[in-house]
Amino acid sequence: MRAAAAKAAAAKAAAAKAGTAKAGTAKAAAAKAAAATLVAGLIAALVAVPLVSLARIAAEAGLTGIWRALSGPQARVAILHTVAVAAVVTVLAVTAGAALALAIERRPARTLPRLLVAGPLVIPEFVLGFAWSQAYGPAGLSDRLARLVMPGLFGPAGIIAVLTVYGLPLAYLAVTAGLAARADPALERAARAAGAGGWTALRTVTLPLLRIPLLAAAALVFVTAAGSFAVPQVLGTPAGFATMPTLVYDDLALSASPAAFTGLTVVALALVVLVLLALGPLDLWLARLRPSARPDAPPARHQSRTTGDRVVSVIVWAYATFAAGIPMLTLVLTALTRGPGLLPVPANWTLANFSAGFSGGGAALLRSAGLAFTAAILAPLLGSAVASLARGRWRGPLATLVTLAYAIPGSALAVGIIIGYGRWLDGSVTIILLAYVAKFWVFGHRPVQAALDRLPPGLTRAARLSGAGSATAVRTVVLPPLTVAMTTAAGLVFILAFHELTMSTILYGPGTETFAVVIMNQQDLGGIGATAALAVILTAPVVAVAALAAWLARRPSRSARPAPRPPARPPVPPSACGSPAAPGGGPWFP
Amino acid sequence: MRIPRTLAVPFLLASAVTVAACGSAASTASTAATGSASATSPQLTLYTSVTQNTVTAVLSGFAKVDPGVKVTVFRATTGQLNARIAADQHSGGLRADVIWGTDPLSMESYAQQKLFQPWPLPNLTGVPSQDKTTYFWGTRELYLVIVAHKGLTPMPTTWAELTSPAYKGKVALPDPAAAGSAFAALGYFATAPGFGMNFYDKLKANGAVQVSTIPEVVTDVAQGRYQLGITLDSEVRAAIKEGSPVVLDWPADGAISLYSPIAETTAAKGSAGTAAQELLRYVLSTPGQTAIGKTGWQPVLPGIPGPARPAGATEVYPAWTNLFGRQTQILQQYQAIFGA
Numbered sequence: 001m002r003a004a005a006a007k008a009a010a011a012k013a014a015a016a017k018a019g020t021a022k023a024g025t026a027k028a029a030a031a032k033a034a035a036a037t038l039v040a041g042l043i044a045a046l047v048a049v050p051l052v053s054l055a056r057i058a059a060e061a062g063l064t065g066i067w068r069a070l071s072g073p074q075a076r077v078a079i080l081h082t083v084a085v086a087a088v089v090t091v092l093a094v095t096a097g098a099a100l101a102l103a104i105e106r107r108p109a110r111t112l113p114r115l116l117v118a119g120p121l122v123i124p125e126f127v128l129g130f131a132w133s134q135a136y137g138p139a140g141l142s143d144r145l146a147r148l149v150m151p152g153l154f155g156p157a158g159i160i161a162v163l164t165v166y167g168l169p170l171a172y173l174a175v176t177a178g179l180a181a182r183a184d185p186a187l188e189r190a191a192r193a194a195g196a197g198g199w200t201a202l203r204t205v206t207l208p209l210l211r212i213p214l215l216a217a218a219a220l221v222f223v224t225a226a227g228s229f230a231v232p233q234v235l236g237t238p239a240g241f242a243t244m245p246t247l248v249y250d251d252l253a254l255s256a257s258p259a260a261f262t263g264l265t266v267v268a269l270a271l272v273v274l275v276l277l278a279l280g281p282l283d284l285w286l287a288r289l290r291p292s293a294r295p296d297a298p299p300a301r302h303q304s305r306t307t308g309d310r311v312v313s314v315i316v317w318a319y320a321t322f323a324a325g326i327p328m329l330t331l332v333l334t335a336l337t338r339g340p341g342l343l344p345v346p347a348n349w350t351l352a353n354f355s356a357g358f359s360g361g362g363a364a365l366l367r368s369a370g371l372a373f374t375a376a377i378l379a380p381l382l383g384s385a386v387a388s389l390a391r392g393r394w395r396g397p398l399a400t401l402v403t404l405a406y407a408i409p410g411s412a413l414a415v416g417i418i419i420g421y422g423r424w425l426d427g428s429v430t431i432i433l434l435a436y437v438a439k440f441w442v443f444g445h446r447p448v449q450a451a452l453d454r455l456p457p458g459l460t461r462a463a464r465l466s467g468a469g470s471a472t473a474v475r476t477v478v479l480p481p482l483t484v485a486m487t488t489a490a491g492l493v494f495i496l497a498f499h500e501l502t503m504s505t506i507l508y509g510p511g512t513e514t515f516a517v518v519i520m521n522q523q524d525l526g527g528i529g530a531t532a533a534l535a536v537i538l539t540a541p542v543v544a545v546a547a548l549a550a551w552l553a554r555r556p557s558r559s560a561r562p563a564p565r566p567p568a569r570p571p572v573p574p575s576a577c578g579s580p581a582a583p584g585g586g587p588w589f590p
Numbered sequence: 591m592r593i594p595r596t597l598a599v600p601f602l603l604a605s606a607v608t609v610a611a612c613g614s615a616a617s618t619a620s621t622a623a624t625g626s627a628s629a630t631s632p633q634l635t636l637y638t639s640v641t642q643n644t645v646t647a648v649l650s651g652f653a654k655v656d657p658g659v660k661v662t663v664f665r666a667t668t669g670q671l672n673a674r675i676a677a678d679q680h681s682g683g684l685r686a687d688v689i690w691g692t693d694p695l696s697m698e699s700y701a702q703q704k705l706f707q708p709w710p711l712p713n714l715t716g717v718p719s720q721d722k723t724t725y726f727w728g729t730r731e732l733y734l735v736i737v738a739h740k741g742l743t744p745m746p747t748t749w750a751e752l753t754s755p756a757y758k759g760k761v762a763l764p765d766p767a768a769a770g771s772a773f774a775a776l777g778y779f780a781t782a783p784g785f786g787m788n789f790y791d792k793l794k795a796n797g798a799v800q801v802s803t804i805p806e807v808v809t810d811v812a813q814g815r816y817q818l819g820i821t822l823d824s825e826v827r828a829a830i831k832e833g834s835p836v837v838l839d840w841p842a843d844g845a846i847s848l849y850s851p852i853a854e855t856t857a858a859k860g861s862a863g864t865a866a867q868e869l870l871r872y873v874l875s876t877p878g879q880t881a882i883g884k885t886g887w888q889p890v891l892p893g894i895p896g897p898a899r900p901a902g903a904t905e906v907y908p909a910w911t912n913l914f915g916r917q918t919q920i921l922q923q924y925q926a927i928f929g930a
Contacts, residue, residue: 053680056680057676057680074922074925074929077929137815138815139810139813139814139815140813233802234802237765237800237801237802238799238800238801240800240928240929242929249669249768250765250767250768252669252670252672252673253668253669253672253767253768253769253770253773254672254767254917254918254921255669255672255673255676256672256675256695256696256697256699256700257699257915257917257918258676258699258703259918260918261672261676338832338833338834339812339829339831339832339833339834340808340809340812340813340829340832340834341739341809341811341812341813341814341829341834341835341836342812342832342833342834342835348833411669411670411673414673414677415673415676415677415680418674418677418678418680418681419677419680419681420681422677422678422681422682423681423682426685427664502670505666505667505670506666506670506673506674506677508664509662509664510662510663521642521665521666528805528806528809529832
C-alpha cells in the first residue's frame with residue numbers, strides 16, 4: 001500500500017516537474033520568437049527600409065537603364081578603382097596594423113604608442129586627405145619649408161596612403177584586443193624553443209591564432225575604404241581618378257534630372273552589392289571559426305626597455321608625426337591664417353575662421369553632441385541585441401546585413417531614410433538620429449559580437465556551479481568584458497556621429513541643424529581657412545576627451561606597476577574590429 | 591547562453607527611454623513650428639542653395655516688409671538640395687513653396703518635372719530678358735572670371751590665352767560635374783563660336799589641371815600651386831579681402847555670366863502661395879536687390895549697385911536653352927578629355 005502511495009506521489013511529482021519543464025520550454029520559445037522579431041524589426045527599419053527605397057528608384061531605370069548606368073566607361077573605371085583601392089588599403093592597413101600591434105603590445109610602455117597609432121581615427125575622414133594635401137602637396141608646408149613634395153600624392157598612391165592611415169587604427173585596435181586574448185606567448189616560446197625561427201613562429205603560431213581579429217579588421221577596413229568619398233575627391237580629382245563614391249557625388253550635382261538621380265541610386269546600390277560580395281563570404285567564414293579560449297595566464301612581457309623597444313618607439317613616433325602630426329599642425333595653421341596663399345606667420349593670424357563658425361552655433365553644438373551621444377548609446381545596444389540574439393547559421397548573414405547601411409554613401413542613405421520616414425519625421429532630430437544609428441550600427445555590433453564570441457561558454461556555467469546566482473554570474477562574468485566592448489563601440493560611434501556631415505546636411509530641418517551644418521552653411525563650403533577651422537573644431541573636443549581618458553586610464557597603472565592582473569577579471573576582452581580596450585586599458589584607447 | 595535575455599531587458603528599457611526622449615523632442619519641435627502657423631500667419635518653406643549671408647539678409651528685409659509670414663529655410667549646396675528635392679518627391683511630394691537656386695540648369699530640370707508654377711508675377715519690370723524663362727526668373731548674376739596669382743606677368747587678357755604655351759601647366763579648372771556654376775563655363779565654351787570642345791583639348795594639351803571645386807581653384811592659385819584658374823568673381827574678391835596674393839583678371843571678351851533663378855513651386859497652395867509670391871516680389875524689389883548687392887553679388891535689376899567691376903567689363907551668356915537637357919552629354923565629352 002505504502003509502496004503504491006509512494007509510487008503515485010512520485011508519479012505526481014514527475015508530472016508536475018514535466019509541466020514546469022514544458023512551461024519553461026514554451027517560455028523560452030516565446031522569448032526566442034520575441035528576440036527574432038526584434039532583430040528582424042531592427043534590420044527592417046535600419047537597413048531594409050532605406051535600401052528598398054533606393055532600389056525602387058533604381059528600378060525605375062529598368063534593367064537596361066541599370067545596365068547602362070553600370071557599364072558606361074566611367075562607371076566601369078570607377079568600380080575597378082574602388083575595388084583596387086579598397087583591396088590594397090585593406091592589405092596594407094591590416095598588415096601594418098598587425099605588425100605595429102605585435103611590436104607594441106608586448107612591450108612595457110604601451111599607452112603612448114597605442115595613442116599615437118590610434119590617433120588618426122579621431123580625425124574626420126574628410127579632413128585627413130585635405131590635411132595631407134596641405135602638408136605634403138605642391139605649395140604645401142613641406143614644399144615651402146624644404147622644397148619637398150610627396151610624389152604621387154594626387155592620384156591612387158596618395159589616396160591609398162591616406163586611407164591606409166585612416167584604416168590602420170581599426171586594424172591595430174582589433175589585433176591589439178585579439179593579441180591580449182588570443183595569441184599565447186607561451187605557444188610562441190614553445191615554438192621558438194623547438195627550433196622555429198621568429199618568422200616561422202609568427203607564420204605558424206601567432207598569425208593563425210589571430211585569424212579572427214585579422215579577418216574582422218579586414219572587413220571593416222575594406223568597407224571604410226570602398227565607401228570613402230572625401231579622400232578620393234580631394235586627392236583623386238586632379239588626377240582624374242574617380243571612384244564609386246565620387247561618381248555618386250558627381251551624379252548628385254546633376255541629380256535635378258531624374259536620369260542622373262536614378263544613376264546615383266544605381267551606383268550607390270552597386271557599392272552595396274560590392275560590399276555584400278566581399279563581406280558576405282567573409283562573415284560566413286568568420287561565423288564558422290570557433291574562437292578557442294585561453295587559460296587566464298598573465299602574458300609575458302619584457303619588463304625593461306630593450307633596443308628593440310627603442311626602435312619600435314622611433315618607428316611609431318615617426319609614423320604618427322608624418323601621418324597625423326604634421327598634417328594636423330598644417331591644418332591648425334591654415335585655420336589660423338587669414339587667407340589662402342598667405343604665410344602662416346603671426347602677422348597673418350586671425351580667429352575669424354573660428355568665430356564665424358561659432359556665431360549662432362552654440363545650440364547646434366549641443367544638439368550635435370546630444371545626437372552623437374544618443375547614437376553612441378543606441379548603436380552598441382542595438383548591436384548587442386543582434387550579437388546576443390543571432391546564433392548559429394544566422395550569425396554571418398546578420399553581421400553582413402548590419403554592415404550594409406554603412407556601405408551606402410551618406411547622401412544616398414539620407415535619401416533612402418527620407419523616402420522611408422520623411423512623411424512622419426521630416427526635419428526632426430529623430431530622422432537624423434535614425435540615419436546615424438543606421439550608418440554606424442556596424443561599429444556598435446562587431447566589437448560586441450567579438451566580445452561575446454570571446455566568452456568561453458563554460459565560464460557562466462562554472463560561476464553558477466560555484467554558487468553564483470544567474471544575476472551574479474552575468475554581472476561578474478559576462479558584463480565586464482561586454483562593458484569594455486560596448487564602451488569602445490560607443491566611443492567610436494560618438495566620434496563618427498559627431499563628425500557626420502553629408503547626411504546631416506540633407507536631413508536637417510528648422511531647429512535641428514547640427515553643428516557641422518551651421519558652420520557649412522555659414523561658410524558655404526567656402527575658403528580653405530573655414531574648412532580647416534571646421535576640421536579643427538570637430539577634431540579638438542574628441543582629441544581632448546580621448547587624451548583625458550587615456551591619461552585617467554594611465555594614472556593608476558603607473559603607481560601600481562608592476563601590478564598583478566586583477567584575478568576577478570575575465571581573461572578575455574573583445575577581440576575584433578574596433579575594440580581598442582585591452583585588459584586594464586581605458587574605455588576608448590587601450 | 592543565457593546572457594542575451596538578461597541583457598535584452600536593460601537594452602529594451604534604455605532604447606525605449608531614449609527613443610521616447612527623442613520622439614518627444616521631435617514632436618515639441620514640430621508643434622513649435624506648426625503652432626505659429628495655426629495662429630493665422632502664413633507659413634512658407636524656402637529651399638535654397640544661395641549663400642547663407644545673402645539668404646539671411648534678404649529674409650530679414652522680407653520679415654520687415656511682411657512680418658506675418660513665417661519662413662522656414664532649408665539651405666544646402668546644389669547637390670544636397672537636389673537630393674532633398676528628389677527624396678521629397680519620392681515621399682509624399684515636394685515640401686518647398688519657393689526654390690531659389692544657383693544656376694538655371696537644375697531649375698530647368700525641375701520646371702520640366704512640373705515642380706514649378708508658371709512665373710506668377712509677369713508684370714514686374716527690370717529683369718533682363720536673358721534671365722527669364724516661363725517658370726523662373728533670375729535674381730542675381732554670378733560671373734566666371736580668371737583668377738591669377740599676384741605678380742604673374744604677362745597676364746592673360748582673353749579666355750583663349752589660357753591655352754598659350756606661356757601658361758603651360760599653370761592653369762586650374764573647376765570640376766564641372768561638382769557644381770552648376772562650374773558647369774556654366776563648360777556649357778559656354780562647348781557651345782560658343784570659336785571655342786567648342788576643342789578649347790578643352792587645347793587646355794589639356796597645355797597641361798591644365800582639373801581640381802574639385804570653385805573655391806579650391808582660388809586656394810590653389812593663391813598658394814601658388816597653379817598660376818591661373820577659372821572661378822567665380824565673388825570668391826576672388828573674398829580672397830583679396832583676406833589679403834591673399836591673387837588678382838581678379840576680367841577677360842576682355844567677357845566674363846561668363848550665369849543667373850541665380852527663383853521660382854514658386856506647385857506645392858505652394860493657398861496662403862503659402864500668396865506668401866511665396868510676396869517673397870518673389872520682395873527679392874526682385876529695390877530693397878531685396880540692394881540686400882543681394884550688399885552681400886557681394888551683382889543684382890539683376892539695372893542701377894542697383896553690386897560689387898565693383900573693372901571699367902569696360904563685359905559679360906557673355908551661355909546659350910542656356912541649348913544646354914537644357916544636354917548636361918550629361920556635354921559632361922561626358924569633357925570627361926573624355928579630362929577624366930582618367
